[in-house]
Amino acid sequence: MSVIEISSLKKRFGKVQALDGVDLSVEAGEVYGFIGPNGAGKSTTIRVLLGLLKASEGTARIFDKDVWHDAVAIHRDIAYVPGDVNLWNNLSGGEVIDLFCRLRKSHEHSYRDELIERFEFDPTKKSGTYSKGNRQKVALIAAFSVAARLYILDEPTSGLDPLMEQIFRQCIAEAKARGATVLLSSHILSEVEQLCDRISIIRSGKIIDSGTLDGMRHLTRNHVSLQTDAPPATLAGLAELPGVHHLKTDAAGMVSFDMDNAETAAVLAFLADKSIRHLVSTPPSLEELFMTHYVSH
């Protein structure tokens, strides 16, 4: 059974079609990345999952319960960190953390003090004086203080410094080790690349690609660079091969191009007798994947 199951989800705000048929399914125990440019519909999807917005069409279920009708029951087992954490100015950070833990009806927030220490957080300041990063820490500490079955995190690290981001990654790893499921929306692609088992890319309210990172790479191109002792003319046919793009040759004999993964065998066969001294083939980073999706569409 999937932990999150969304199908043909649509959400309209007046004239704006924010979600235009989103399908998503997150399995138990996985860390799922949800990426897309600003305004693509990530937060809207998450707000529908939390029962804050009512879907215009389609269904969304968590733990096999309807996200709108069974919101309160579902929320007993989830933790949420919004991208924009708005706190109560007259409460201190420590008070907000305790309140959030208590609202989740949990009396064992055993990780609280440990997390406050790891995130180097001062809980005695009034919330109004915290920076964006510190407000995010409040939400993160509250979220990870109580063990949840599902963590829904909407760009949770956009205000954190690299050290704190590292702590955040550890928290995700620990949650995963406990068997929890994580839905992580982010635009920090290295973070997603490092943490997530599967990924969906959303654009203009539609999921345009999903799967494992490896799976996505199979459908795309690798970047190849090689050096040869043979005279440049012998490589002349390379540019004509199907699946070779952006071929560049420099004076020192360095050749580089992008290669459709499906054509790998044919390209290697062509290169076999061309006195190749060395060859490096790099899979695209998530960033490059992302860019190809947005540039080519």
Next chain:
Amino acid sequence: MSSLLGTLGLIRFILRRDRLYLPLWIIGLVTLSVFFVPMLPDMVGDEASKQALVETMKNPAMTMMVGPAFGSSYTLGAMYAQFMLVWVALGYGIMNVMFVIRHTRKDEEEGRLEMIGALPIGRNANLLASLLVILAANVLIALLTAATIPAFGVETIDFTGGLSYAFALSACGFSFAGIAALCSQITTRARGALGLGLALLGCAYLLRAMGDADANLELLSWISPLGAASRCEPFVGNLYWPVLLLFAEGLVFSGLSFAFSSARDIGAGLLPQRRGRAHASVLLRGEWSLAWRELRGTVIAWLVVCFVFSAAYGSVMGEMNAFIENNEMYQALVGVGGSTSDITNPVISMLMLIMSMIATIPVISAISRLRSEERRGRLEQLLAKPVSRSYLFAGYFVIAVATAVLMMLANAFGFWLAASSTLSEPMDMGLVFKVTASYLPAVIAFAGLAAFLAGALPRLISLAWVFLVYSFLAVYIGRTMDLPQWVARATPFGLLPSYPMDAFDWPLAIALVGVSVAIAALGAIVYRQRDMSAL
């Protein structure tokens, strides 16, 4: 003067941001200032009823409530100025305080000034731009009001008097703009600055109430901008130097705010930030206790306001009695089988009516908080926890109703204590409490209305405020002068009988509370069904 560089650009920016807000305030205040002029002759009626009204307006309770009557012949103009000026000036004060804080501390708290500060713009330019815009707005309001008033062609309400009336109001408003600019230097939170500014407005009202009630304390009335404004004697003496005094006060306060603003960091206030606690107390454990924690300061502050204002009103009862004893017309009334209470009861009823409306302010503001929490995106986090929307909604409604009861208790106690201390024998406690309680259903009705709006029509929540202002004017004027009955009866306060002159109408009171709870429940039902949105 480099700290003021860019002021012109910012003025344009403010005008653009407020292209709706400012005109609405201007039209609203001009309308409020002149609205009753054309109706005045009808409201006052024939010579006999005019004489009765003169007696009413000259009694000490009225003087304490709205200021003294000026001039030996009490003309329509003199009556209009006495009857309206202080109340309307409160409206001007609120507008000025809200505008200045919105453009100074609020922008600073929300980080907008930081972005502006990074542009080649002086550090005091925003403060100056805000003050110049509000100054211009005040002058514009005064000119429009002065131009409108003679157009109605009401006897003794002429252009010269209108000009004096209009500038008294605007100058008083501007002095509060200066006070607000100072407040926004002191606290770091816009909400705190607004509270402080409005509290000072309340103090100004109390000062002038004390100064007007007792000739030995008249200096207090001069210290209060509201008192100074009524001392322009519009339509009577048409004095101008109080206007100059008030504008000068506004400029002095503005000047001080520049000095403080230059001396501090952006985002900082003059009051130091206190540290909070590392752990939440056991009391802060659920959505209701969070709501209470958010509203506690407001509720306590308004309890003090209600108690102090009621006590001020109550303290006039002693003078009321002396006034009745020395007044031939009243004595004649008492002589023909009436009793002193025939004259004091309507006064108590009126004073408690006004206090009930003041008590309604924190009630509406408690429920509006539910909406502003949503707008600020805080509910998003709360509702992502196992928190039911109905429970959250009910929490705010229950707190609002409890607030209503607390405020009314403070009103009754304050009034009774002060009245008893100025009278030779203690005031009838039961009477004061019953009069106060007779208005409670109306206050609860406003809780119901606000809850309905917060749930079902969140963007229109300010209609509750508009309706409260309407109720105040309709009932206050309707009780003293002749207005068509429906004008007051369209409001919860006007619908209820004027106890103790009329018998208390239990079925009506129960029905009013029942309807209030029902519309609040309707609000809750829609609230469960709708999107939570910051927009």
